[in-house]
Amino acid sequence: MSEKSKNIKHLTLIPLVLMIFTSVYGFNNIPRSFYKMGYAAIPWYILSGITFFIPFAFMMAEFGAAFKDEKGGIYSWMAKSVGAKFAFMGTFMWYASYVIWMVNVASTVWVPISNAIFGTDTTKTWGLLGLTGPRFLGILGIFWIIFVTIISTKGLDKIKKVTSLGGTAVALLNIVLFIGALLVLVGNHGHLAQPITGISSFIDSPNPKYVGNILQSFAFVVFAIFAYGGIEVVGGLVDETENAEKNFPKGVVISAIIISIGYSLGIFLVGIFTNWSTIMTGDNVNLANAGYVVMNNLGYSLGNAYGATQATSIAIGHGVARFVGLSMFLALSGAFFTLMFSPLKQLIEGTPPKLWPGKMAEMKNGMPQNAMWIQAVIVCVIIFLVSVVGGDSMKKFIEILVSMTNVAMTLPYMFIAFAFAPFKKNKAIIKPFEIFKTNTSALIWTIVVMFTVGFANFFSIIQPALEGDLPTTLWSVGGPIFFAVVAFIIYWNYERKYIKNL
Incomplete structure (x- = not known):
């Protein structure tokens, strides 16, 4: 019995690679990238992979191997490398990014539900009691947050039942895209729906917003960085990995290479059956909903390539969209139930209990229930504010949510990367695995990663304002600033009450 438990508890290399892949690789990032830039997104993914994802993954591997016995995750890494205050600020910003993610997903989870039921996105027409579009989805999002919080506070067993379906659903989606695209290519005798006319097809975007607008292209880098996000979460798996000093870094490296290639290949596969000007330009x-539009088109193109009637091709398209809608709903639900407690629990358990006022740090059923309800209230308030500001324009509402999420979830990487250089210099920290052999190489790649993230976020934040879209800029920067101020106040109060009185 004990041997069986041991086998279940410890991850070998292949399960670790699969777990990292499913934690980082987001299917929806592929059609969204094609929607924004077409094939021209591919070089930016490759560049972001080289200047951010792969070196950052190597950093996570070194951190993880060195602190494999630590339970505090990234907080422990930064605290032992830089200091407790810096670690708390960085970890709180990291946690806050998931709060913003919840705001986004709670308001857009209804798109896959619509596709699962109707075979297309009808959320633009949804309404009740005079509330339509973003406002109605915002109200539904608030009810969703309350529902998920109620279930999540009951304990981990309730959550596992939902999350197990999510991973399988995402894996199937990628298989459908890969096989479906190749079948369309064969059926169309090698003809690409989005033609390649030379190297310019991978440089010049078909999207008019990006033509001659280098600021838009620079801003896209933050989208690519967001797509690579999540590698820091698996740092907490080091102590559960068999032969961690060897297998964990190897698993991270293998996963990083597969994911980098996977995104670029996926964007190309979409172009096999999707013409950007014909499919992606509708109001x-x-x-x-870009992912559902693309996959609906995959079904239609599949029928069309093999001589099906118009009606049959449309029916196949709706069928694929329903499958994608159900799969994405299961995947998003699984992620939501996990992220409702996991980052918050890591934040509370990894930091000094006295940091948290009242009974926030109190655990019930293995969950920080009081903190989870405070979190739910904050998310609901933000959803309400953003859905009202979003007005009646569904497209504008979605763009604000996505921009907020991208910025919030990528800024904390600057904190983690910054901690790497002092981590390497600290000889007291035992480092069983090292990719960066010298302090100089570590410093150079720390600067490269921080510059890439900072550069991308700077342009992502200012670009909307320069084009007259001030609300998107304000919302993008407002969330991180708000949570940075909250983190500062919490730690200042902790220092005032406990540290300075010692």
């Missing part, structure tokens, strides 16, 4: 297409 009903936005960042929330």
Whole structure:
């Protein structure tokens, strides 16, 4: 019995690679990237992979191997490398990014539900009691947050039942895209729906917003960095990995290479059956439903390539969209139930209990229930504010949510990367695995990673304002600033009450 438990508890290399892959690789990032830039997104993914994802993954591997016995995750890494205050600020910003993610997904999870039921996105027409579009989805999002919080506070067993379906659903989606695209290519005798006319096809975007607008292209880098996000979460798996000093870094490296290639290949596969100008330019297409539009088109193109009637091709398209809608709903639900407690629990358990006022740090059923309800209230308030500001324009509403999420979830990487250089210099920290052999190489790659993230976020934040879209800029920067101030106040109060009185 004990041997069986041991086998279940410890991850070998292949399960670790699969777990990292499913934690980082987001299927929806592929059609969204094609919607924004077409094939021209591929070089930016490759560049972001080289200057951010792969070196950052190597950093996570070194951190993880060195602190494999630590339970505090990234907080422990930064605290032992830089200091407790810096670690708390960085970890709180990291946690806050998931709060913003919840705001986004709670308001857009209804798009896959619509596709699962109707075979297309009809959320633009939904309404009740005079509330339509973003406002109605915002209200539904608030009810969703309350529902998920109620279930999540009951304990981990309730959550596992939902999350197990999510991983399988995402894996199937990628298989459908890969096989479906190749079948369309064969059926169309090698003809690409989005033609390649030379190297310019991978440089010049078909999207008019990006033509001659280098600021838009620079801003896209933050989208690519967001797509690579999540590698820091698996740092907490080191102590559960068999032969961690060897297998964990190897698993991270293998996963990083597969994911980098996977995104670029996926964007190309979409171009096999999707013509950007024909499919992606409709008023009903936005960042929330781009994946369903693309996959609906895959089904239609599949029927069309093999001589099916128009009606049959449309029916196949709706069928694929329903499958994608159900799969994405299961995947998003699984992620939501996990992220409702996991980052918050890591934040509370990894930091000094006295940091948290009242009974926030109190655990019930293995969950920080009081903190989870405070979190739910904050998320609901933000959803309400953003859905009202979003007005009646569904596309504008989605763009604000996506921009907020991208910025919030990538800024904390600057904190983690910054801690790497002092981590390497600290000889007291035993480092069983090292990719960066010298302090100089570590410093150079720390600067490269921080510059890439900072550069991308700077342009992502200012670009909307320069084009007259001030609300998107304000919302993008407002969330991180708000949570940075909250983190500062919490730690200042902790220092005032406990540290300075010692």
